[in-house]
Amino acid sequence: AQSVTQLGSHVSVSEGALVLLRCNYSSSVPPYLFWYVQYPNQGLQLLLKYTTGATLVKGINGFEAEFKKSETSFHLTKPSAHMSDAAEYFCAVSAVFKAAGNKLTFGGGTRVLVKP
Amino acid sequence: EPEVTQTPSHQVTQMGQEVILRCVPISNHLYFYWYRQILGQKVEFLVSFYNNEISEKSEIFDDQFSVERPDGSNFTLKIRSTKLEDSAMYFCASKFETGSETQYFGPGTRLLVL
Numbered sequence: 202a203q204s205v206t207q208l209g210s211h212v213s214v215s216e217g218a219l220v221l222l223r224c225n226y227s228s229s230v231p232p233y234l235f236w237y238v239q240y241p242n243q244g245l246q247l248l249l250k251y252t253t254g255a256t257l258v259k260g261i262n263g264f265e266a267e268f269k270k271s272e273t274s275f276h277l278t279k280p281s282a283h284m285s286d287a288a289e290y291f292c293a294v295s296a297v298f299k300a301a302g303n304k305l306t307f308g309g310g311t312r313v314l315v316k317p
Numbered sequence: 318e319p320e321v322t323q324t325p326s327h328q329v330t331q332m333g334q335e336v337i338l339r340c341v342p343i344s345n346h347l348y349f350y351w352y353r354q355i356l357g358q359k360v361e362f363l364v365s366f367y368n369n370e371i372s373e374k375s376e377i378f379d380d381q382f383s384v385e386r387p388d389g390s391n392f393t394l395k396i397r398s399t400k401l402e403d404s405a406m407y408f409c410a411s412k413f414e415t416g417s418e419t420q421y422f423g424p425g426t427r428l429l430v431l
Contacts, residue, residue, distance in 0.1 A: 233418050244321070244408060245360070245422040252418055291360060295418060303412070304350065304373055305420060307360040 203228045203294050207308035215316050220279040222311045224266075224292030227273065232294040234275040235305065236266055239289045248290070251275065252297075262286070287315045319343045321423035323409050329429045330399055338394045338426045340409030348412040349392045350420060351384065353377070353405040360408065366392065399430045
């Protein structure tokens with residue numbers, strides 16, 4: 202069974218500071234990896250994903266994440282936080298090579314607060 | 318840009334009542350999902366649906382739950398006899414095909430069971 206752990210349910214950063222959100226997964230084989238963002242009163246929006254190829258992936262809004270197989274991690278970063286980054290961020294995994302389904306397994310989420 | 322839509326945005330119901338949550342997935346997508354998020358908890362998978370049948374379901378998805386694609390556009394989740402613990406945000410998602418791994422989520426329906 203797959204599982205996802207996000208370290209820190211709340212993170213507070215100053216505007217312009219580095220944003221670092223941690224995600225570790227447990228899976229018998231390396232899964233597909235995703236980061237989703239949820240703004241207040243909205244649905245989940247894909248930020249970025251890793252399936253194959255380059256382990257450093259870039260997403261929308263200046264975010265990027267690096268897949269590290271040896272550490273079973275997929276941490277999300279943004280060099281300079283903006284007020285509009287205040288939201289909840291979810292790391293998720295899905296199985297590779299499943300004929301149908303490919304359900305997402307989510308971490309507990311990290312709520313980001315950006316201070317002016 | 319195409320998006321997944323869900324109705325209603327909020328629903329309040331009495332315990333024991335039936336509710337139907339509606340979703341319109343993106344039109345050329347083939348895989349459909351329901352997830353839920355109880356307040357303060359993780360987003361949890363409920364069920365996936367492909368080729369007019371359930372392809373996978375979680376332990377949460379018991380006999381009180383059912384899904385249907387009644388026509389070419391809607392995808393519904395029915396809870397036959399709601400319990401207090403069914404109160405949650407319910408998300409619908411859709412995906413184009415195997416190999417395109419991105420699931421696109423709707424804005425959710427917040428269900429409150431009294």
